[in-house]
Amino acid sequence: MAKSSPLSLNELMERAHNMAGIRLADIASDNNIMVPTDLRRDKGWIGQLIESELGALAGSKPEQDFLHLGVELKTIPIDHKGKPLETTYVTVAPLINIQGMTWENSVVYHKLQRVLWVPVEGERSIPVGERRVGTPILWQPTAQQAKQLQQDWEEIMELIALGQVDKITARQGEVLQLRPKAANSKVLTESISEDGSIQLSNPRGFYLKIDFTQQILTNEFS
């Protein structure tokens, strides 16, 4: 059955807490969804399953999952120690028409204003259906975290504005990084070139580094 959209933050958190400790196979059967053997061809499967269970409006809009609640949903694969196994995708990076753009009106800023983190066991040795959901965490950036994010965002956007997008590596940025975000490296989109004109580049996305998300998860239990 498709879940209705939660009407309040309390209702959303209650649903999230009710998933803690549950196997993905059980959540899948509750939503009439088949469990894939592995995630090689279903990389977004867990995220979409959790969206379905929590009643997120499945869509491809560049907005928060629960816009009416001001909450973005992120599932995060963790190992047996609770450490994230992957970086966390935030949003596509704008590569043109970025003049006048500021941190406060950026999509990264808005999506990270309030995030519901749902940890899920992610080790490949555990069959997908046997993986269990962890305790959800509702997070808002601390002043220090917000400052780190803003600093990285501004540095990266400055390089994009200067036509250096193809020279930016994932090492740029302390907590926020820029990496390819496309079906493959042949996909092209418009970007700013060194002389200020338009060129074609592989699309990029903003990702949160592992150490940063780990800090979010562990601070919650300290």
Add this chain to the structure above:
DNA sequence: GAGTGATCATGT
């Protein structure tokens, strides 16, 4: 192609 959901798999 651009957006959503991310994980894969190779290089270092």
Add this chain to the structure above:
DNA sequence: ACATGATCACTC
């Protein structure tokens, strides 16, 4: 061992 760069599926 691990993060970077590459990739997968789907919708519109």
